[in-house]
Amino acid sequence: MGRAAVKDIRVEASKTSVRERTVYRLTMMSVLAGLCIASLVLSVSFGALHIPAGEVVKALLSDGDGVNRQVIWNIRLPRTLVAGLVGICLSLSGVILQGIMRNPLASPGIIGVSSGSGLAAVIILIVLPNYYYLVTPFAFLGAFAATILIYLLAWKNGINPMRLILSGVAVSAFLGAGINALMILFPDRVHGVMSFMVGGLAARTWKHFYILWPYTLIGTAAAMVISPKLNVLMLGDEIAISLGVKVERTRMAFIALASLLAASAVSIVGILGFVGLIVPHITRLIIGSDHRYLIPASALSGASLLMACDTVARVIMDPVEIPVGIIMAALGAPFFLYLLRGGIKSDA
Template sequence: MKKPVFKWENIRERRTWRLFILFIFFILACVSILFSLSKGAVDISWSTIWTSLTSFDMESKQQILWNIRLPRVIIGALVGVNLALAGAILQGIMRNPLADPGIIGINSGAGLVGVVILLLFPHLEFIVPIGAFFGAMGAAVLIYVLAWKRGIQPVRIVLAGVAVSAFLGSWISILMIFYSDRVQGALMFMVGGLSARSWNHVEMIWIYSLLGLLFAIFGTRWMNILLLGDETARGLGLSVERTRIIMTAVASLLAASAVSVVGLLGFVGLIVPHAARLLIGNDYRLLIPASCFLGIAVVTFSDTVGRLIMAPVEIPVGVIMGIFGAPFFLYLLRRET
């Protein structure tokens, strides 16, 4: 009598397992948020956090919570959601586990427009999200065109994205050299950080996050059909190219809104959806919320580590993500090629 062969895929396909992992991601997101609210130059107990959120007696610690940490944590959570969703969408429509808004150049398109506005028209900072969206969308279209040769191949997407990212990054560097007297405000934008983020930045990003999330949820059925392959998807009545254009626009909106607030924060869109997919599978009905919760946990926790690891000096969250994200990218590159 043969013993049953253990297969990870069989475990991952079970609905109870998927719901369990989704619940774990939700708990991780909540714990990371509470950890980020409580830890810093001044530690705040969880009981004080609860009291501060339910009353309006503004003591010193409550002032710190409401005016400094809470908007920063909210922005970190929304950025985590946006970049994770953008990565999940791009990996699906391009059928490439290495696709990420930062790696394939979408962030650079958004970043170039953002730097132009910040350096040349600083009084128009409020239009950065809209400008960054058009920059991201333009970069996505350019990458798509360069990578197209009788269809889309994963390697061409990565190579075209790296080339476009390097090209746009060069123009960002040129602008910073020519306007070196104004470069201080753009430095954090280039690195990617949450320092000094306020309620004004929350107002800038939340509507784009909400719209992007709603569009991503609405497009889960399309994404699942695309996973079957282009020919099968066409046979089921799906307009493949139109779907790719629409979902690329959604990913660009999500990535651009995140870039406009925190700058060029990389690797979130690569690590988070890939890790979620390894544990929960390819079903976008579950992958979307899983990426959201895990994105919140990764960004808020990384930001807290950046604040604490060399306190009182603060390391931007973009640096922390680069330290852990680059080895993960190399691992994926060797695994997939």
Template sequence: MIAEKKKLRELKYTKNTKLSLIIISTLILLGLFILAMKIGSINIGVKELVVGILTNVDEAKINIIRDLRMPRVIAAILIGANLSVAGVLLQAIIRNPLADPSVTGISAGASLASVIILLFAPQLNTMRPLFGFVGGLVACTIVYSIAYKKGLSPIRIVLSGIAVNAMLAAMTSMSNMIGSNNSSAIQLWLSGSLANITWMDVRLLSIYSLIGYIGAFLLYRSCDVLVLGEKNAKSLGFNYDLQMILICLVAVFLASTATAVGGIIAFVGLVVPHICRIIIGSGHKYLIPFSITVGGILLLVADTLARSAFKPVEVPVGMVMAVIGGPVFLYLLRRSDV
């Protein structure tokens, strides 16, 4: 009965309707980008903002917005998009909406590797996303190895992820205490704060994000087949194991590079794919680009609230997302047939 309802929902949306939804979400994202640039301790008109950015006007107010607020806004969009697509890919592998970069240990592994670079090898800071990828990959491998028992059970992945996350979080805190002269700044970053984002971070994240998006788009057909299950995929002549590994690598790459720049921001990869499937359906050809825009929207709104809703105090966006995502996760866990 549930499967039939899903099929009927898929039939409601034509190709043009799905493209329209993606275009509309993109326009909403652009509008929120301009609004987020305006909101803050320094207020500026839209016309003045656009002219100032496009013409490189050397004015104190414009320079502050261009050099501080703009990279933060762009980073919020990219990090939200990366975590969302990573969630889509992970959920395709596990075939359950409970999968998320933070639940599967990827974020914790990436943050540990990033903290080690920040503390003990700051000269390699520009390569932090790549080291984060290695850390996320190791953590994900550990979680999946522990959870595997005659197949991957979603509840085993969740429980394994909780244990591995706790272990890696303790190691991260110990590293921070032992090697840091500025532990408060690193602890703030670990909480998911985008306050210290620079243009260098944005440039690096943009490159890695583009690589990850291309990889995700190239694998959208594989995601559609993996959702059918291992037996059905293999009966179609599909190399299930290879494609699962490739999709997992792309997911870990996107989530780890985002975490290495923005710290641990949980639940984005859980909430956004679930919302997007309800709106646009489960076909990954449209689900992936739609998740990019919706993920960018969600984290941009969350970060704008984090830096403006509690003035003069600014809270990390990771805390805002925990407040939003926690109840959603519990709702999905209660609904899941695990």
């Protein structure tokens, strides 16, 4: 057989493989979308009062009256939707940061979102407890301010991802010291702070949903639009510059977007650190590192994971509710390790 013929066969074979890869990605995407809907229905269905899934769907899709409908529309649905939005925001923030820093340990915490919002919230809750309603805007501003501070401190003829990460660690430690100091100095007021520090969804309602959805929508849309640029940045700064990407400006825009997404989520539900680190990894193992697929897939898996974990958090020790952050870590970490050790073949 001639060399050309062999080549033809290989081209044919690899064409099949690319078709399979696309089919695989789209299948996985539909699976994730299905998972997302399933999590939503389950999350609304389970609770102190169990409502069968059929009734949930009926109540969601049609008018009517009754206790079930009241419970669903007034209590469970808003909370579940907030969980979904938070999952989307934190996951996207993590994907973006891991991408631009080309570092698997990057997460919203690394750009100061956790420590910045934490300190702001602690200051309000401990020092000025009468102004508790300011926690959300202050946590948001604190997170954003910490990001700006870290970015400025890391700037030296441009931003080097490693320097950004190290300056993030240092600033977070510094702000963390402030948080701890306040908690030690006011031990009697610590209880109110704890739920913010571990992140929880208790009593989240339409009000929170209305604050959160514009950020989620804008952030997700922006992330989808710039996802090809994120792929280019993955090739390294020099190649990206060669391809005409304004690397510094693009990176700054990405960091601002990541901070905005994470800050809006954290200011509503408190510090849920784990989601932004682990959901991107889980999704990458499933769908690959092409951000055009990774970004929508992460949004879907982040939303499903958080809604599912929140359901567990409400049900597992009923009537006591466990903060969702604890469930996330307890279930997410082993699942992640399982994937990491080859539970899913990632040759696609």
